Structure formats: C-alpha cells, structure tokens
Amino acid sequence: MTTASPTAQRRARPSPARRALTRLRRRTTTAENRLALALVLFSITVAVLVSYFPEQTPFTSLVLPIVLGSILLGPRTLPWFVIFDMGLLTYCVAQQQDLSARTVGAAAVQFLVALIVLLTSFHRARLGVAGLRGETMFVDLRDRILDQGTIPRLPEGWVVESALHSAGGTAFAGDFVVAARSADGRTVQVVVVDVSGKGEDAGTRALLLSGAFGGLLGALPAAGFLPAANDYLLRQDWDEGFATAIHLWLDLTTGDFEVRTAGHPPAVHRQGATARWSVLRTEGPVLGLVADAEFGVERGRLEPGDDVLLYTDGMVEEPSRDIDDGIDRLMATVDVLLLDRSRGLAERLAERIGSRDDDRAVLAVHRRG
Known part of the structure; x- marks a missing residue:
C-alpha cells in the first residue's frame, strides 16, 4: 500500500x-x-x-x-x-x-x-x-479607499488641509486627493486628481483610481509617479478613462518642493513675507491618452509663512469665464480668507468659489512662520 x-x-x-x-x-x-x-x-x-x-x-x-x-x-x-x-x-x-x-x-x-x-x-x-448588504459593502469600499486621501500626520510647523465637494452634493465625486509620507518621515507626496466626468458618473472610476494611485504614490519616487499613473490608465483601455492630476513632493525639513502636472490647472504659491503670488506652470499631457509621456517640473521652497494651493478645474472654471480669471479670483479670495486662519482655509475656499455644477477639490499647504 x-x-x-x-x-x-x-x-x-x-x-x-x-x-x-x-x-x-x-x-x-x-x-x-x-x-x-x-x-x-x-x-x-x-x-x-x-x-x-x-x-x-x-x-x-x-x-x-x-x-x-x-x-x-x-x-x-x-x-x-x-x-x-x-x-x-x-x-x-x-x-x-x-x-x-x-x-x-x-x-x-x-x-x-x-x-x-x-x-x-x-x-x-x-x-x-442582498440589497442592504450590497449597499453596505459599497459604502465600506468607498470609505476604505477614500481613507487613503487622509493627510498623514506632519511634524510641527506644517499645516495641510483638503476639501472635496461633489457636483449636486452627492457622496461620490470624480475628484479625489491621495497622500503618502515617506518611510523616514522626511518627505510627503500629495496628488490631486480630476477624473473625466463628474458626480456619480465619475465616482466608480475615481474609487478605483484612488486605490491604485495610493499604492503608486507610496512606492515610487516623485519623478516616477505621473508616468506610472499614465501607464496604468492606458492599460485600463476605458472609453472615457482619462484624468488630469497635479503632484506635489515636499521636503518637510527644508521646505523644498516639486510640482508636476498632467493636463491640470497650475498650483499657486504665496510668499508670506511679501504676500505676493506666483503661478507654478508646468507642462504635461492628460493621463491616459499618450504613451511614454513626459512631465515637466517646477521647483521652489516654502519659507515660513508661505502657502501653496493645489486645486481642480471646478474651482477656477465657469462658463463664459477664462481660467486665468478664475485663478486670479482664487488668489484674491485666499488673501481675504487668510485674515482669519483660525478656521479651515480649504473648506471655506471650496464653499465660496467654484462651479456648483462641477466637482471641486482643493488642497492647501502652509508652513507656519
């Protein structure tokens, strides 16, 4: 046997x-x-x-x-x-x-x-x-994936705020934020993404991409994130699968930063000492359209008292208004809101400006003086 x-x-x-x-x-x-x-x-x-x-x-x-x-x-x-x-x-x-x-x-x-x-x-x-069980699973999936957009705890002297408002006030939006801090705690990376479509129509794609982008963000250097995200979207072969994004890498010790965009509105930088604004314009194609895309970079330094803002087009674009006018209005509104820093800047900014018919996301980084 x-x-x-x-x-x-x-x-x-x-x-x-x-x-x-x-x-x-x-x-x-x-x-x-x-x-x-x-x-x-x-x-x-x-x-x-x-x-x-x-x-x-x-x-x-x-x-x-x-x-x-x-x-x-x-x-x-x-x-x-x-x-x-x-x-x-x-x-x-x-x-x-x-x-x-x-x-x-x-x-x-x-x-x-x-x-x-x-x-x-x-x-x-x-x-x-079943019905309730399926809805519970979907809500749990949404909450778990969106938790990746929670800003990690930063050292003393740094304040990072984000706000997200969807078109029509639904719980699902085509805009999302993903953040990751390096293992040694020295740097942090943040990306603000705007998926094609808006509201519930873009919500399912945004859920999938936020999970994938969260994994890429923590595993790749700053220069490698947008190319990897672009390759990922190309592999999905969606009929309406493109997205715009803006990526920020920040050294929490020195204040040095790098900004890269993919078909996205530019970041804006406010110097606390002079209250002057500068628009950080970089070049890069929309994610999911062009293979082997290259993305330009804008470098700078956040001194004590400085701010930098990342946002989606819903914050600055409205019918019959040029996007540059929208950016100017955003910077002017921030100047007014900064008179009172005791309340959240990002949430107040998202409530005050932007199109109510489009998803709106904004992220504000401030280095205390």
Whole structure:
C-alpha cells in the first residue's frame, strides 16, 4: 500500500484561510435560509389574516413581505420568495367574496410591486448579495479607499488641509486627493486628481483610481509617479478613462518642493513675507491618452509663512469665464480668507468659489512662520 508523503498530505489539506472562507459561506447560507423561512411564515400569516379577517386586515398588507424580502434576501433566494408571495396573493384574491374595483386595483398594484422586485433581483444577481448588504459593502469600499486621501500626520510647523465637494452634493465625486509620507518621515507626496466626468458618473472610476494611485504614490519616487499613473490608465483601455492630476513632493525639513502636472490647472504659491503670488506652470499631457509621456517640473521652497494651493478645474472654471480669471479670483479670495486662519482655509475656499455644477477639490499647504 502506498502512503502519501507529508508534503502531499499538506497540499491536500485545505488551508486555514480556505477553511475559514468555507465556514463563513456556510454561516451566511444558513442565516439566509432561516431568514427566508421566517419571511415565508410571516407571508402565510398575513395571507391568512387577509383571507379570513378582511375587515381587520388591510388587503394591501400582502405587500409587506415582498418589500422586506427585497431588502433582506439575497438574489438566489429572492426570486423564489417573490413567486411564492405572488401565489399567496392570487389565493387571497380568489378568497375575496366581494371583488370590488378597489380590491382589484390593490391586487394589481401589489402584483406590479412584486414584478419590479423580481426584475430587480435578476439585476442584483450580478453583485451576488442582498440589497442592504450590497449597499453596505459599497459604502465600506468607498470609505476604505477614500481613507487613503487622509493627510498623514506632519511634524510641527506644517499645516495641510483638503476639501472635496461633489457636483449636486452627492457622496461620490470624480475628484479625489491621495497622500503618502515617506518611510523616514522626511518627505510627503500629495496628488490631486480630476477624473473625466463628474458626480456619480465619475465616482466608480475615481474609487478605483484612488486605490491604485495610493499604492503608486507610496512606492515610487516623485519623478516616477505621473508616468506610472499614465501607464496604468492606458492599460485600463476605458472609453472615457482619462484624468488630469497635479503632484506635489515636499521636503518637510527644508521646505523644498516639486510640482508636476498632467493636463491640470497650475498650483499657486504665496510668499508670506511679501504676500505676493506666483503661478507654478508646468507642462504635461492628460493621463491616459499618450504613451511614454513626459512631465515637466517646477521647483521652489516654502519659507515660513508661505502657502501653496493645489486645486481642480471646478474651482477656477465657469462658463463664459477664462481660467486665468478664475485663478486670479482664487488668489484674491485666499488673501481675504487668510485674515482669519483660525478656521479651515480649504473648506471655506471650496464653499465660496467654484462651479456648483462641477466637482471641486482643493488642497492647501502652509508652513507656519
């Protein structure tokens, strides 16, 4: 008799991760089966009450199990539950002794609701989870990815603020911010990105890109980020997959900085000692359109009291107004807002200027004097 070697036995034995996943699937399936059974019993109870106690139980109560099922059940169980409830509804209609026009209308509306829920369940089958669970997963994914845009903790003497406002006030936007600090803590890199489209239309692409760009930002030197981001977008081969970006590398010890742009509005630098502004214009193509693109760089130094601002075009572009006029207005507004530094500059700036029909993002870096 041949005995398997210890190595072969280890290979045949499921890994701890696979066993844990199997247990999780079993628990999920068992919980959903119990929930489906509870809803079936609830449906039968409602059907009995409607059939035998019509004066005390509204006929429209039959829609309650269908609505609850659409919220709680997964796409595999929900169609069968809806069909079962439609059968109960047909039985209750047949038990009515006086089929008035109102009762027929109520039954027709409930059949229509059941049909809508049934069609929705087929659409949800692409995701594979129930309604509330799918929404929770999506919100959790959004929050986890957007956490990458949280500005890392900086040493004393530095203030970095960011603000993001989406078109229409939705929770999803085509603009996002990603930041990463070096392992030795000496430098920080920040990128502000504007994905093609706006609001919810660009939100899914922005979620994907923010995760990818967050990984690139922490793994590459300053000069390598935009070329790598451009290559990544080209590989996606999206029909509408381009994006503009502005990248800032900052030495937290000396104040030296480098700015690079990819088809993006330029950064602006304010000298605290003289209150003079300078526009940091650099050249670079939009991400995702041109292979082997090259990106120019503008270098400078933030002295104590200086500020530098990165922003998206929603902050400076409006119909029938030149972008340079928008940049001038932004700098003038900042001068006014800086009279009171006790409140956040970025958030106040995003609320005061920019187009309400476009996503708006702004990041402000200040070196305390």
